[in-house]
Amino acid sequence: MRVGTNVTSQLAQRMLGEVNDHQTSEVRKLAGAKRIYQAAIDPAGAAISLKMSAQNRSNLQAQRNSNDSFSMLEVADATMGSMQDIAIRLKELSIQMATDTYNDSDRANTNREFKQLAREIIRIQENAEYNGTKLLNGGRDLEMQIGIRNSEKNDRIKYNISDVMTSNRKLLNQNVLTKEGARSAMGAADALIDKISHSRAKVGSTMKRVESTSVNLQHNYENSEAARSKIEDTDIAKATAAKALDSIKMESATAFLAQANTAPGAIAKLLG
Known part of the structure; x- marks a missing residue:
């Protein structure tokens, strides 16, 4: 057991951050009804979608x-x-x-x-x-x-x-x-x-x-x-399921982080 670096806490923080980012992304997809709300999500898909949007507006x-x-x-x-x-x-x-x-x-x-x-x-x-x-x-x-x-x-x-x-x-x-x-x-x-x-x-x-x-x-x-x-566009059913899964992962990662942060205290009791 080591107290200088709480590797378990760092791992839990990283996992919590990844889950939070993914959940935020899913919320944005649901809120805007757009799967590709920025080009970084799917560069090729964004390019194709932009061309098709221009074509469709021209069609109208x-x-x-x-x-x-x-x-x-x-x-x-x-x-x-x-x-x-x-x-x-x-x-x-x-x-x-x-x-x-x-x-x-x-x-x-x-x-x-x-x-x-x-x-x-x-x-x-x-x-x-x-x-x-x-x-x-x-x-x-x-x-x-x-x-x-x-x-x-x-x-x-x-x-x-x-x-x-x-x-x-x-x-x-x-x-x-x-x-x-x-x-x-x-x-x-x-x-x-x-x-x-x-x-x-x-x-x-x-x-x-x-x-x-x-x-x-x-x-x-x-x-x-x-x-x-x-x-x-966003697949609402898929995005809703992903958001629900992220909520479960968020709770799990938060509990895991809380537990990892208590580990140094247990070592202090051994030293005391």
Whole structure:
């Protein structure tokens, strides 16, 4: 027996310190619900988790972009729906005035409506916009960023409606003041209806693509978040069990330390 150095006490202190550190770590994991609350816990896991977190946040923004893009295309589609209604009315007026059952006065009155509608359909197209962006003027491609990377092919969708405006302008030169004029206007109205139908189909297919992209982004986000959670988040059941075990070890180490600290006193009694 030696009294100069209480090796048993030092061992008990070290064990108590290790248990206390481990218990503190488990408490932090439970409190923050993060297994990797600092990079030192799992450097490789922390690096992977950080990359996945950045990817997932980018994914959420891409989802918002997709939703906004869908809303923008809805505005374009609704606008062209109104234009199509007017174009059908123009065709109707042209057919009505292409027969001899109407006199010149009737045609003049009808022509006023025809001209007003021809101007209105252009006004509607020129004023169609989403958040200040013109949708149907055909001036430039509208790009929608629906991916998380910078790939023109895989992460962006473009659309441009350029030929509807040209057909609209042609109607301004038409009138229904005569049978011949009405018949000519009939052909121009048919051309416009075809252009609008084609453009709506184009926008509709783009909307469907954006919608599918949004669903795919949601699936990717869910799967990626689940994978990240397995790496980074705390397993509550496992951490709770580890904390309970640490509590038992803490009590045992404390009792062992107390006993080791009394050993020198027993030696003093032998000397006394």
